[in-house]
Each structure stands twice: as structure tokens, then as C-alpha cells.
Amino acid sequence: MKSTSTRYDAIVVGGGHNGLVAASYLAKAGKRVLLLEARDELGGATTSVKPFPEYEANLSRYSYLVSLLPDRIVADLGIHFKTLGRAVASYTPYHRDGKDDGLLVSTDWDEATADSFRRLTGSDREGKAWRKFYGEIAELAQRFAPTMLKPLKSAAELKSEMGLPEVWRNLIEVPIGEVIRDRFSDDIVRGVVLTDALIGTFVSADDMQANRCFLYHLIGNGDGQWRVPQGGMGALVKELYRVAAAQGVEMKMRSKVTALESGPMSVRVETESGESYTAKDLLFAAAPQHLARLRGSAVPDSLEGAQMKINMLLTRLPRLKSGMDPRIAFAGTFHINESYSHLESAYADARAGIMPQPLPLELYCHTLTDPTILSPELVAKGFHTLTLFGLHTPAKLFDADPEGAKALAMERAIASLNEYLLDPIESVLAPCREGSLAIEVKSPLDLEKDISLPRGNIFHRDLDFPFLALDTGDQPLWGAETDDPHVFLAGAGALRGGGVSGIAGHNAAMALLAKG
Numbered sequence: 001m002k003s004t005s006t007r008y009d010a011i012v013v014g015g016g017h018n019g020l021v022a023a024s025y026l027a028k029a030g031k032r033v034l035l036l037e038a039r040d041e042l043g044g045a046t047t048s049v050k051p052f053p054e055y056e057a058n059l060s061r062y063s064y065l066v067s068l069l070p071d072r073i074v075a076d077l078g079i080h081f082k083t084l085g086r087a088v089a090s091y092t093p094y095h096r097d098g099k100d101d102g103l104l105v106s107t108d109w110d111e112a113t114a115d116s117f118r119r120l121t122g123s124d125r126e127g128k129a130w131r132k133f134y135g136e137i138a139e140l141a142q143r144f145a146p147t148m149l150k151p152l153k154s155a156a157e158l159k160s161e162m163g164l165p166e167v168w169r170n171l172i173e174v175p176i177g178e179v180i181r182d183r184f185s186d187d188i189v190r191g192v193v194l195t196d197a198l199i200g201t202f203v204s205a206d207d208m209q210a211n212r213c214f215l216y217h218l219i220g221n222g223d224g225q226w227r228v229p230q231g232g233m234g235a236l237v238k239e240l241y242r243v244a245a246a247q248g249v250e251m252k253m254r255s256k257v258t259a260l261e262s263g264p265m266s267v268r269v270e271t272e273s274g275e276s277y278t279a280k281d282l283l284f285a286a287a288p289q290h291l292a293r294l295r296g297s298a299v300p301d302s303l304e305g306a307q308m309k310i311n312m313l314l315t316r317l318p319r320l321k322s323g324m325d326p327r328i329a330f331a332g333t334f335h336i337n338e339s340y341s342h343l344e345s346a347y348a349d350a351r352a353g354i355m356p357q358p359l360p361l362e363l364y365c366h367t368l369t370d371p372t373i374l375s376p377e378l379v380a381k382g383f384h385t386l387t388l389f390g391l392h393t394p395a396k397l398f399d400a401d402p403e404g405a406k407a408l409a410m411e412r413a414i415a416s417l418n419e420y421l422l423d424p425i426e427s428v429l430a431p432c433r434e435g436s437l438a439i440e441v442k443s444p445l446d447l448e449k450d451i452s453l454p455r456g457n458i459f460h461r462d463l464d465f466p467f468l469a470l471d472t473g474d475q476p477l478w479g480a481e482t483d484d485p486h487v488f489l490a491g492a493g494a495l496r497g498g499g500v501s502g503i504a505g506h507n508a509a510m511a512l513l514a515k516g
Contacts, residue, residue: 007278008034008250010512011269013257014285014491016044020240021505022283022490024077027247029513034277035249036269038256038286042241044451045458046500048234048373052313052438055430056375057385059311060233060366061442062451063458064387068220068501069236072149081239083227084369088332092192093322093420094120100321100420102329103188105130107225121186133183133193136167141219147466148219148496148503151476151510154468172465176214177205180340190340195333195362195391200458200498202306202394204347205340209303212463216498226333228369233500260294267486281486283508286452287460288493295484305444305456306350308390308409313430313438316382317365318423330386331368336361337416343391350392355408358416360391383430388413395444395455402445410441460493480508488512 012023015037023035041047045062066083074081086107093102104116109131117127143162147153153161159168170179176197184190194205197214204210220226229236244251252275259270260282267282284291292299317326337358346356367374367384374383390413398405418424430438444456454460468477479495480488490508491497497504 011279015042018505019285021502025509036255043237048232068499092335175206283490285491302461304395308393310388330365334363478507478511480511
């Protein structure tokens with residue numbers, strides 16, 4: 001074992017976006033910071049790769065959209081990173097009464113959206129209910145978002161501060177499934193609303209974990225809009241690296257931490273390669289389950305990851321049976337077989353160990369908003385990327401036969417998508433070497449193997465509401481603290497860590513700086 005003579009103010013474990021944000025804030029405050037990353041590259045889930053070597057296409061392999069990253073963090077750290085809005089929020093094709101059509105929801109309500117609701121439901125009632133529901137959430141988001149970068153408040157204090165008791169009740173005190181059933185009558189409309197409560201978690205509509213997921217998805221930056229990262233997720237990682245390096249953060253790759261000792265005055269870590277480093281404090285930006293193992297503590301139970309991701313490169317966008325222009329349909333979130341009743345039945349099947357069929361899916365096309373992830377040659381030829389998420393595909397469905405289950409999940413995903421396409425998706429996939437097609441499948445087990453997400457859980461662990469159950473008095477807490485005063489949580493597993501936000505990294509740095 002080799003021990004460095006350098007003593008750091010802080011060691012950050014994990015070089016994902018949260019770890020880089022935390023390290024940058026500390027270094028900016030004058031701290032001497034060492035960041036240790038287990039892999040040979042930074043970014044964690046926020047990376048861009050070329051999954052198909054034949055083509056110059058840089059896809060966001062894991063994380064793919066940005067909602068929660070606060071403008072304040074971007075400004076504080078001088079991050080040169082741009083996100084792009086989408087004119088289309090979602091499109092949901094359906095087949096009813098012998099006709100193919102689709103529910104179009106524009107980001108800003110317009111007549112095309114209103115007409116789309118009328119065709120689906122037969123009146124304006126559901127559209128009005130939609131506008132009222134999301135208008136209430138938008139008002140809460142504007143008030144809630146700034147609190148994410150401040151010390152935690154109690155539930156009672158925050159509820160009073162928000163001044164929207166009925167909205168608070170609907171999102172935080174009553175199961176979201178009950179609220180959706182009460183506010184909406186159409187099965188497809190109900191399902192579109194429910195999807196925001198399910199991405200990244202494996203629960204039914206009446207589990208309060210769905211409420212937490214829903215809240216995180218809709219309060220981002222005060223407007224809740226899912227925005228496209230210009231240049232892909234890799235552009236964010238490059239900028240965070242530039243900022244961290246400029247602030248003097250020392251970064252070491254291939255430095256997996258295998259041991260941790262904490263004393264009254266400092267912490268010491270050892271890496272797989274035999275290096276040893278000492279610092280006053282440690283910020284852990286990897287999953288808290290890994291921290292528990294390093295400390296010899298019990299690893300808490302948590303939900304499994306429940307999303308299969310498929311990345312595709314297309315020679316052109318497929319035509320739809322509904323007749324909708326694919327450049328509109330795929331510009332937002334494209335919902336497939338996600339009615340409320342089907343989402344609930346798919347959950348029941350998956351819980352029983354059965355791969356859902358038809359598989360509920362969500363897709364989006366990055367290149368319709370931001371073509372810069374493709375080479376100019378591919379853009380000129382009309383190529384596009386397509387990102388697909390399969391819902392209710394928990395890790396346990398892949399345990400017995402990982403590759404066989406992946407093949408089955410891909411088969412069911414393609415079949416589910418093709419129900420609504422005039423051009424089968426296989427007919428527009430770019431050809432690769434030896435006759436294969438440009439399609440890459442990642443299961444929850446792959447996410448665990450590739451980027452150390454426990455059971456593929458993109459939130460690291462079960463989400464918590466972003467407040468304290470009880471008032472802690474004069475002691476401010478940031479949601480990063482552990483029972484060790486020298487160890488802080490700085491990743492998605494922190495109290496306010498879900499999503500690509502940097503909030504957990506910011507708050508861990510603030511918690512450390514607050515103690516002096």
C-alpha cells in the first residue's frame with residue numbers, strides 16, 4: 001500500500017455530475033480537493049458514447065434529458081452548458097373504434113392540443129381538467145424549486161410556506177393514483193399523467209413512492225420542463241471537468257475505493273490499486289449502498305431499477321399509422337401502450353415475474369431538437385437517434401437468464417412500438433457490420449455492471465420527499481449528513497438527490513462548508 005503525503009481538505013468519491021459539482025464548489029471555496037473515480041472516465045450515468053462504431057453518432061447512453069439542474073448552479077460555477085426546450089411535450093398514439101389517432105400535448109397549450117383532447121374524449125372537459133391540474137403543479141414548482149438549494153425545512157413549515165394546501169395534499173399526502181383517478185376520466189389521459197410517477201421506480205400508482213417520483217419529475221428548475229442537453233450528456237460532463245480542473249480539483253481515474261476509515265479528526269481511504277489518501281472530510285457521490293459496505297454497516301433494502309433502455313440509430317424517422325408527422329410525434333415524449341389500466345396490469349405482471357406484453361414504452365428523438373450529436377454527413381442523409389425506455393422491467397426479470405431476458409424484452413418492445421408504426425422500426429434502423437442493426441439494449445443489470453447502480457436503480461435508492469418529517473430546531477441540515485460528522489452523501493442517494501440535477505453535490509458541499 002502506497003500512502004500519499006498530501007493531506008486534503010476533502011475527498012470526493014465518485015466522478016459523476018454530482019461529484020464534480022461538489023468538488024468544484026469546495027475548491028472554489030478554497031479547499032484542497034481530491035476526486036476519486038473508479039472507472040477510466042468521468043460522468044457516471046451522464047456520458048455520451050458512440051455505441052455503433054461505424055457511425056459518428058454520440059448518444060447519451062444512460063441519462064438523456066435534463067430537468068432538475070438549477071440555473072443557479074450553472075451560474076455559480078460558470079458552466080457553459082445549454083439545454084434546449086421542446087415545443088412538443090408528448091404524443092400518445094392510440095387505436096379506438098377502428099381508427100388510428102394520437103393525443104398531442106404541446107409544451108404551451110394550443111388549439112392543436114385542445115382538438116387532440118376533443119377527438120380522444122369527445123368533449124373539452126378532460127382538456128380543461130389537464131390545464132387546471134398542471135397549472136396548479138406549475139405554481140407549486142415555482143415556489144418549491146428554490147428550496148432545493150437551501151437547508152431543509154420540515155414538512156409543516158414548507159407546506160405553510162408554499163401556501164397551496166390543496167396542491168400539497170394532492171402531491172404529497174394522497175396517493176397520486178387516487179388523485180389521477182379523481183381528476184381525469186379517460187384511461188389514456190390518466191396513463192400519460194401517471195408516467196411521470198413511474199420512470200425510474202417500480203411501484204403501483206397507489207404507492208407513495210410514485211408521488212415522490214412525480215414530484216421530482218415536475219418541479220425541475222421551477223418549470224418542470226424536460227429539456228434536451230445540447231451536444232448530449234457528454235457536453236455537460238466536459239464542462240464540469242473543465243470547471244473542476246480550473247478550480248484546482250485533483251482528479252484520479254481507475255481509483256476504486258475499497259476501504260474507508262474515519263477517526264475523530266480525519267478520514268482515510270484505500271483504493272483497489274493500493275493507494276491511500278487522507279482528508280478532513282469525505283463526500284460520497286456514489287450509491288449509499290456502497291458506502292454502507294465500506295463502513296461495515298447494514299445495506300438498506302431498496303426498490304430495484306425497473307427500466308430497460310434501448311438506444312437506436314435510424315436512417316430516417318418511421319411513418320405512423322395515425323398519419324401524424326413523425327417530426328412532431330417524436331419531438332417530445334412518445335408514449336406507447338401507457339394507458340393507466342395497462343400500466344397497472346404491466347406492474348402486476350412484472351411483480352409476478354412475467355415480462356409485460358405489450359410492453360409500456362416511452363421514446364424520444366434527441367436529434368429533432370439537437371442534431372449536433374450526429375456528424376454533418378449523417379444529418380444531411382436524414383439520420384436520427386431514438387431513445388426508448390421500457391417501463392416495469394425490474395431487475396428480477398433478468399436475473400435467471402440475463403441475455404435471454406434482454407432478447408425477450410427487446411422483442412416485446414419492438415412489437416409494442418410497431419403496433420403504431422406504418423414502417424416497422426427494423427426497416428429504418430441503420431445497418432451495421434455483419435448484417436446487424438444499430439440497436440443497443442441495456443437492462444437494469446447492465447446499469448449495475450456498467451456504472452454501479454444498485455440493481456439498476458437510477459435514483460440509487462428509494463426516493464424521499466425533499467423535506468424533513470420533523471423540525472430539527474436551530475441545527476440546519478442539508479440532506480447530505482450521515483451519522484459520521486466527517487462523511488457526507490453527495491450523490492443521487494442523498495435526501496434531495498434524484499435526477500440529473502447537481503443538487504446533491506451542491507448541498508453536500510454546503511453542508512461541509514457550514515460546519516467550518
